[in-house]
Amino acid sequence: MDAETCHELAWNYLRSGQTDLALEHARRAHELSRGNVAYLNTLGVAYGESGELALAEATFRKALKRKPGFIDALVNLAKSLEKQERLDEAGQSYERALAIEPAFPKLATNLAKVYSQRGEVARARGLLEKQARTIDPHDFAIAMAQCELDAGESERALSRLAKAVAEHDDWKLARSALAHALLSTGRWREGWKEYVRRRNLFDARPTELPPPLAPRLDGRSLLLRGEQGIGDVLFFLRFAPLVRARGARLALACERKLHPVLRANDTLAEVRAGGDATGFDGWIWTGDLPAVLQTEATPPAWPLEVDTEARSAARERLAALGPPPYLALTWRAGTEFAPACGVRAAEGFGRRGARLAGNGAAPAARRAPGGCRRLRRGLRRAVSRPLGARRGPARAACHAFARR
Numbered sequence: 448m449d450a451e452t453c454h455e456l457a458w459n460y461l462r463s464g465q466t467d468l469a470l471e472h473a474r475r476a477h478e479l480s481r482g483n484v485a486y487l488n489t490l491g492v493a494y495g496e497s498g499e500l501a502l503a504e505a506t507f508r509k510a511l512k513r514k515p516g517f518i519d520a521l522v523n524l525a526k527s528l529e530k531q532e533r534l535d536e537a538g539q540s541y542e543r544a545l546a547i548e549p550a551f552p553k554l555a556t557n558l559a560k561v562y563s564q565r566g567e568v569a570r571a572r573g574l575l576e577k578q579a580r581t582i583d584p585h586d587f588a589i590a591m592a593q594c595e596l597d598a599g600e601s602e603r604a605l606s607r608l609a610k611a612v613a614e615h616d617d618w619k620l621a622r623s624a625l626a627h628a629l630l631s632t633g634r635w636r637e638g639w640k641e642y643v644r645r646r647n648l649f650d651a652r653p654t655e656l657p658p659p660l661a662p663r664l665d666g667r668s669l670l671l672r673g674e675q676g677i678g679d680v681l682f683f684l685r686f687a688p689l690v691r692a693r694g695a696r697l698a699l700a701c702e703r704k705l706h707p708v709l710r711a712n713d714t715l716a717e718v719r720a721g722g723d724a725t726g727f728d729g730w731i732w733t734g735d736l737p738a739v740l741q742t743e744a745t746p747p748a749w750p751l752e753v754d755t756e757a758r759s760a761a762r763e764r765l766a767a768l769g770p771p772p773y774l775a776l777t778w779r780a781g782t783e784f785a786p787a788c789g790v791r792a793a794e795g796f797g798r799r800g801a802r803l804a805g806n807g808a809a810p811a812a813r814r815a816p817g818g819c820r821r822l823r824r825g826l827r828r829a830v831s832r833p834l835g836a837r838r839g840p841a842r843a844a845c846h847a848f849a850r851r
Contacts (some may be wrong), residue, residue: 448474448660449479450475450476450479450483450486450578452475453472453473453475453476453479453851454472454473454476454486454489455487456468456472457469457470457472457473457476457489457493458489461492461496466493466496466497467497467498468625469493469496469610469630470490470493470494470496473486473489473490473492473493473676476490476491476537477489477490484510484513484514484517484520485519486651487506487509487510487513488506488510488517488519488520488523490506491503491504491507491510491520491523491527491638492523494506495523495526495527500527500530500531501531503523503527504524504527504528504531506555507520507521507523507524508524511524513835516543516547517692518547518548518551519543521543521547522540522541522544522551522554522557523683524540525537525538525540525541525544525557526557528540529557529778531564534561534565535565537561538558538562538565538692540689541557541558541561542558542625544730545558545578546555547732549578549581550581552583553583553586555574555575555578555581555582556575556586556587556589556590558574559571559572559574559575559590559594560590560593561797562574562596563593563594563597564828565642568594568597568598569598571594571597572591572594572595574600574619575587575590575591575594579776582748585611585615585618585620588607588608588611588618588621589608589620589621589624591607592604592605592607592608592624592628593624595607596628596631601632603629604628605632605634608621608624608625608628609625612625613624617693619644621647622641622644623641623644625641626638626639626641626642626644626645628745629641630642635737635742635743635744635745636693636742636743637723637741639737639738640656640738641658642734642737643656643734643735643738645734646728657735657739658739659737659739659740659741660690660693660739660741661693662693663693663694664690664693664694664695665693666694666815667694667695667696667728668695668696668697668698668726668727668728669690669695669696669697669727669728669729669730669731669760670699670700670722670724670727670729670730670731671684671687671697671698671699671700671715671730671731671732671733671736672700672701672722672724672730672731672732672733673699673700673701673705673733674732674733674734675734677701677702677704677705677735679733680701680705680733681748681749681751682703682748683736683737684699684709684733684736684749685746685747685748685749686736686737686740686742686744686746687699687714687715687733687736687749688714689736689740689742689744689746690731690736690740691713691714696716696717696736697714697715697716698715698716698717698718698727699715699717699719699733700719700720700721700722700723701718701719701720703720706718706720707750707754707757707786708751708753709751709752710752711850717762773815799841843845
């Protein structure tokens, strides 16, 4: 297989989310044609999509050393630095790229986001206004609304996004941004209605809103279908008791990995793996529950069920760590859409970061560049002050996590 074919396959695998195969073919393309900086850039992208941000950064720097004005590598270097939370360096790389090619896709909005993350909201807004002619109008509306939210101007941001989706029904990302902005400002009913449209985020066709549930559902059986990540299923299950209170008999179809903590109870008559709704009067996506309920309520979290044996094992593991207090780390994970087929090679990079599955959170946390360092720093702030603990024990706890 020649270098060009390997390179094409690497991008195909990147677009489909198969990062291991993408990395394998990107390495092969580079080995077969070491002088090709485009192949070197793709190798950096593959490293970045695999969560190897330090290697991604080094690879982009190598490409820029060979071709200093290589815009794709320069933007990707900025993204790798941003992912490592080195915002000052990321901003410098974005600024250099902007000076070379102001109309590069999403470049100005990425730089504005870095400014906002650094607390320079006015500077971010000024950049967007200055570069408005070079920014895709869809991206511009979302980026400006985010600046307004960051500046505490929520009404202005909501008005901007509402106007954008009213005038452009195919602007699904703006509609998603509107949903999250509404929810973040406590506009629950409106926000959940917009959130329903998430399922065809990259589909230009309009989404049909599901009909609201009847006030009474006595005698009806409904299947709740889990979707997205397991955390999303657990989050939206908090709305299931509201459906049960209307008289419906409920069953849940979800991934088997959730079954040990979700059991049949007064709300759920059954927890199953398959999503076949045969024999039910209807089915509902778990993520649609608040919308079809048309609720303003914020119910408490769904209680997890853990058997006696698992509880005992957990107590033994905690006791082996030493005396309390104990700190639990919730690692942010989930599912994301595969990278879209971008116009430029740089567009697909940096969407995932470290991808976690099953019990891989702690190893991934150790591998993530700066991950344990940031965890230790954050834990020292979070624990030492509120609990009045000495810095020594807090630091020891953080280092203990890094070793495990």
